Amino acid sequence: MKTYIHFDKMHFYAYHGVDPQEQVVGNNYSIELTLYVPFEAAMRSDSLSNTINYAMVYKEIDIIMATPSRLLENVAGRIITTLQARFPKIKGGRIAIYKETPPITGKIDRVGVVVEW
Numbered sequence: 001m002k003t004y005i006h007f008d009k010m011h012f013y014a015y016h017g018v019d020p021q022e023q024v025v026g027n028n029y030s031i032e033l034t035l036y037v038p039f040e041a042a043m044r045s046d047s048l049s050n051t052i053n054y055a056m057v058y059k060e061i062d063i064i065m066a067t068p069s070r071l072l073e074n075v076a077g078r079i080i081t082t083l084q085a086r087f088p089k090i091k092g093g094r095i096a097i098y099k100e101t102p103p104i105t106g107k108i109d110r111v112g113v114v115v116e117w
Helices: 020-025 040-045 054-065 072-086
Strands: 004-014 027-036 092-099 111-116
Touching (some): 004 054, 027 072, 054 072, 072 092, 072 111
Antiparallel strands (some): 027 092, 092 111
């Protein structure tokens, strides 16, 4: 059995971007996160000690999103590194980070990066 914890469309307002204006004005971001966490024991025990605390995961991401980066690639890397260090039960996952209204000429809803590990 493979077990995953999924966070669907977490929303943040942050100041990431290469252009200086992006670091002043900010933008809306969304994150989709799937974590491979073997939580079969939690399914039997109903104990938080056999899985990870969703609220604590969100809190760690919120802290990282509040620290500006030029690149979303860097943000993704910082999130993965932090989550793996803080929650050793995480055995892998997938993160997608999207800038909701990118400063790109043309019609585009969002742009982002996706990392699987």
